[in-house]
Amino acid sequence: MEIPEIESSKLVLDDGRRLTGPSMIWSKPGAILDVLIAEMDMEIVLDCWHRQLRHLVSQIGWQHHEHTHRRFENGFNLLIESPIDQLYAAVLILETNWYFCCCELLAIDVEDEEALVQEIRNSIEEESNPALLALQQAAAEHEVDFLVDDDEVSIGHGEGSLCWPVNAIPAIDQIPWSEVHDIPVALITGTNGKSTSVRLLDGIARAAAQISGVTSTDFVRVGNDVLDHGDYSGPGGARLLLRDKRLQVAFLEVARGGILRRGLPLRRASAALVTNIASDHLGQYGVNTLEALTEVKFAVRKTLAEDGMLIVNADDENCRAYMEKIDHPNLCWFSLDKDQPRIKSQLEKQGKCCYTEENRIYYFDGRETHDICEIDLIPMTLGGAALHNVRNALGAVGVATALGYSVDQIRSGLTKFHSDEHDNPGRLNTFKLKNGATIIVDFAHNAHSVEAVSNTVLRMPAQNKWVMFGSAGDRSDDDIIAIAKGVCAINPDHVVIIEIERYLRGREPGEVSEIIKQACLDGGMAQTQLHFSNSPLQGVKLAIAELQANDLGLFLVLSERDEIIQYIGEH
Numbered sequence: 313m314e315i316p317e318i319e320s321s322k323l324v325l326d327d328g329r330r331l332t333g334p335s336m337i338w339s340k341p342g343a344i345l346d347v348l349i350a351e352m353d354m355e356i357v358l359d360c361w362h363r364q365l366r367h368l369v370s371q372i373g374w375q376h377h378e379h380t381h382r383r384f385e386n387g388f389n390l391l392i393e394s395p396i397d398q399l400y401a402a403v404l405i406l407e408t409n410w411y412f413c414c415c416e417l418l419a420i421d422v423e424d425e426e427a428l429v430q431e432i433r434n435s436i437e438e439e440s441n442p443a444l445l446a447l448q449q450a451a452a453e454h455e456v457d458f459l460v461d462d463d464e465v466s467i468g469h470g471e472g473s474l475c476w477p478v479n480a481i482p483a484i485d486q487i488p489w490s491e492v493h494d495i496p497v498a499l500i501t502g503t504n505g506k507s508t509s510v511r512l513l514d515g516i517a518r519a520a521a522q523i524s525g526v527t528s529t530d531f532v533r534v535g536n537d538v539l540d541h542g543d544y545s546g547p548g549g550a551r552l553l554l555r556d557k558r559l560q561v562a563f564l565e566v567a568r569g570g571i572l573r574r575g576l577p578l579r580r581a582s583a584a585l586v587t588n589i590a591s592d593h594l595g596q597y598g599v600n601t602l603e604a605l606t607e608v609k610f611a612v613r614k615t616l617a618e619d620g621m622l623i624v625n626a627d628d629e630n631c632r633a634y635m636e637k638i639d640h641p642n643l644c645w646f647s648l649d650k651d652q653p654r655i656k657s658q659l660e661k662q663g664k665c666c667y668t669e670e671n672r673i674y675y676f677d678g679r680e681t682h683d684i685c686e687i688d689l690i691p692m693t694l695g696g697a698a699l700h701n702v703r704n705a706l707g708a709v710g711v712a713t714a715l716g717y718s719v720d721q722i723r724s725g726l727t728k729f730h731s732d733e734h735d736n737p738g739r740l741n742t743f744k745l746k747n748g749a750t751i752i753v754d755f756a757h758n759a760h761s762v763e764a765v766s767n768t769v770l771r772m773p774a775q776n777k778w779v780m781f782g783s784a785g786d787r788s789d790d791d792i793i794a795i796a797k798g799v800c801a802i803n804p805d806h807v808v809i810i811e812i813e814r815y816l817r818g819r820e821p822g823e824v825s826e827i828i829k830q831a832c833l834d835g836g837m838a839q840t841q842l843h844f845s846n847s848p849l850q851g852v853k854l855a856i857a858e859l860q861a862n863d864l865g866l867f868l869v870l871s872e873r874d875e876i877i878q879y880i881g882e883h
Contacts, residue, residue, distance in 0.1 A: 315407055316423045318414045323357070324348040326387070327597065328407050330399040332460065332547060334614035335575035336599075336607050337382050342394040343402035345410060346598050348387040357417060358383075361390060364412045368405065372432050384598040396448055396460055397441040404435050443481040450484045456492050457580045459551050466551070468492040469578075470525070470559030494580050495559060496715045499612045501566040502587030502625075504761040505704045506545070508692070508739050509587060512708045513563045515735065516725030520717055525553045528565040530737070534558050546570025547577035554578070561715065568608050572597040576615045583714040584612040585623040585707050589630035590760035606634045613640060621664070621714035623707055626654040644714065646706035648699065650674075664713075666706040671696065673726075675709050675719075684709055685723045692731040697771040698740055700764035701731070733877055738869070740768065743880050748861030750774070751880055756868050757784070759794035765866065766798045774864035777802055780851045781868035782810040783828065785819030792824060793831045800835030802866070806858070807832055808843045810851040814871055848872045849879065856883055 326346040333341060349357055358381060369377040376398070382389040390410070394402035408428050415422045422428075444465060451458040451467045459466045466475035472493035476482065500509045510526045514533075517524035525534040527549035532539040534556045544552065545567035553562055554577075566576070589606045599605055613622050622640050625631050626647040632654065635643075645654040646666040658665035662678045673684040687693055692701045705726055712722045731740040738755035745751060752769065756762045762781075769777065779799050783792045799807065809828050811821065825844060832842055845851035849872045855865050856879075869876055 315411050315428065318411065318418065318420065320414065320418055322349065322351050323414045323417060324350075324387075325407065325410055328403050329573060330403055331391070331575040332396070332399065333575040333577050333579065334611055335571060336604075336611050337389060337391060338380060339579075339614045340378070340391075340393040341396050341399065341575070342392050343399060343406050345390040345406045346387065347390060347410060350386065352417065354383065354388070357413070358388065360413045360416055361388075361409065364416065365392070365405075365409045368409050368412065368429070368432075371429050372405070372436070374405065374436075382598065384604065385600050387598060389598050395445060397444045398436060398439050401432060401435040401439055404432050408432060441478060444478055446484055447481050450487070450489075454489050454492065455580075457494050457554075457578050459554060459577055461548070461551055464551075464555070466555050469495040469497060469554045470562065471495065471557055473555055473557065475555050494617075495561055496582045497554070497562045497564065497578065497580075498583040498585065498711045498715060499564045499566045499576070499581050499615060500585045500587065500707075500711070501568075501571075501609050501612050502585070503590040503592050503609075503758070504756075504764065505587035505700065505707070506565045506567070508701065508704045508736055509585060509708055509711075510563045510565045511736050512692070512704060512725065512729050513711055515729040516708065516712045516717055516722055517561050517563075519724035519728065520721040523558050523560045525556060525559045525562045526565070527553050527563075529567065543567075547574045550577045563711075566612055568593055568599075568605065569596075571608050571611050572599065576611060578615055580617040581612075581615045581620055582617065583621045583623060583711045584616055585711050586610060586612065586625060586631055587704065587707055588625050588628045588760070589634075590758070592758045592760065602630060603633075606630045610634055610638075616642075621710070623710035623714065625703060625707065626652050626665075627703065644710040646703070646710050648702060648706070664710070666709045668702065668706070673702075673705060673709060675713055677713065682719050684719060685726055690726045690729070692729055692736060692740065694731065694740065694742070694768060694772070698731075698764075698768040700768070701740065738873065740765065741877075745856070745859065745880075745883050747859070749856075749859035749863040749865065751856075751859075751865045751867060753867050753869055753876065753880070755870065755873070757870055758787075759791060759798055762795050762798035762868065763801070765868070766802045769802050769864065769866050772864060775860065775862040776805040776864075778806045778808065778855045778859060778863065778865040779804045779868070780808040780810060780845075780848070780855050780865070781828075782812045782815075782848070782851075782870065783824050784812065784815040784817055784870065785824050786815075786817035789827055792827045796828045796831035797835055799868075800832060800837060804837075804841070804866075806841050806843060806855075807837065808845055808851045808855050810845045810848050812848065812871055813846075849875050852876050852879060856880070 378393040527544045532544045545565045623644045626645040644664040650667045675682045741753040743751045
């Protein structure tokens with residue numbers, strides 16, 4: 313039977329879901345509810361939840377009932393641990409318990425309590441899979457990773473993996489354990505720079521003649537073979553990649569949403585990189601502050617093997633603030649500045665770090681300093697103008713050294729990786745028009761990424777600078793204004809404001825453009841410098857028609873990407 317719905321604005325069940333691995337709050341598999349509370353004492357609600365849960369698990373004889381909670385501004389995340397074969401039952405327990413809790417607090421009669429409890433017992437029995445639990449235990453004993461979803465379970469990674477349907481697992485003693493092993497896996501997270509870092513690391517692995525695989529917001533790829541297109545920055549993409557028998561090393565882009573929705577899929581990663589933390593996508597799953605978002609991103613450290621390396625951006629204040637609260641034994645800081653306090657500390661206490669000095673990248677392994685290469689030789693840095701890509705290179709060096717790549721292999725990967733539509737589509741892709749103008753196409757879509765791209769363009773000489781951009785309608789007015797301010801920081805001569813019809817997302821046509829227009833005027837631009845277009849492609853056509861020799865155009869493209877690249881290519 314279905315759990316009765318309670319219509320109340322005071323106690324709202326916002327979402328419930330399974331957690332298959334390490335997440336923001338803890339590292340256990342189980343279930344989580346997000347509940348919103350208004351006009352009620354939150355401590356009374358929490359006390360009721362704990363009390364009702366203890367009673368419910370005793371009724372069903374649940375043996376695995378460790379539970380916890382996280383309080384946020386207007387509610388709680390409520391969690392319960394469960395065996396990996398009881399995740400749906402765990403969700404049902406939490407949802408049923410929340411119903412009982414609401415009934416008590418709102419003085420509502422419970423409908424058919426015994427039937428609801430029996431439904432949980434039935435779910436536990438139906439889900440039970442002793443063979444799955446035995447395989448999980450055996451994988452732990454053999455020190456290899458264990459990945460599971462609704463349909464399949466696998467042990468090991470890539471070329472060392474074996475995979476079966478969850479209902480056709482062989483006897484443990486029939487598994488050829490000598491063939492099973494993990495491969496080097498790195499997780500890359502942060503607000504910006506994830507895709508570039510993943511692709512750059514893939515380039516380093518290729519320079520080492522390895523079959524490398526990546527997951528990203530664009531695709532899952534092994535070598536040159538794209539397994540599927542789409543957003544695969546969650547655990548599903550990781551499992552798809554890590555079960556490919558060709559794979560020798562993997563680089564996983566890890567987004568906030570995947571961590572919060574399902575947790576992380578593995579527990580034996582070799583390295584984890586946190587590129588930066590900035591305000592983006594707040595207000596979901598109880599993550600309403602930058603501090604909470606930082607906690608989410610740093611969940612990647614919970615996936616590391618005992619000797620796994622955590623690589624962190626010392627130039628990012630949110631990363632620094634988080635690391636002050638924890639002690640991670642295997643840590644590599646990176647910074648643009650050798651005199652940054654974390655870098656100086658690492659050098660003094662013989663810890664690992666990456667830094668720049670006199671236009672070169674260096675890596676200190678705790679004993680010896682390695683000269684990686686000159687920054688100007690790394691194409692994606694645009695001669696050092698793209699400081700955010702210098703940081704991406706530093707982070708990649710930290711990951712690559714943790715995975716055992718040599719200086720020559722790292723140098724080769726860095727210097728052969730280009731900022732074009734082939735190596736790094738949508739990230740500082742640079743084109744030279746026939747008339748001598750330069751165009752940069754980037755998919756920057758939040759204030760932090762726009763600021764990074766704008767700082768790059770600000771350092772580039774040009775006769776006149778044109779910028780074309782718009783914004784998705786589901787961003788707040790303040791977020792849209794912040795993006796516009798980032799553009800105005802370039803001191804552009806002309807701005808083309810575009811309407812992105814497919815990304816209105818609840819806004820009226822012209823509403824976002826009007827916000828951008830006013831922000832540009834407030835930023836010191838004149839009305840005569842502003843131009844308007846009803847689509848990104850039309851905006852590109854307008855700007856290209858005006859660009860002259862030695863002019864520079866920055867096009868921030870959120871849609872019609874392929875059409876725009878093709879049109880630019882024709883010119």
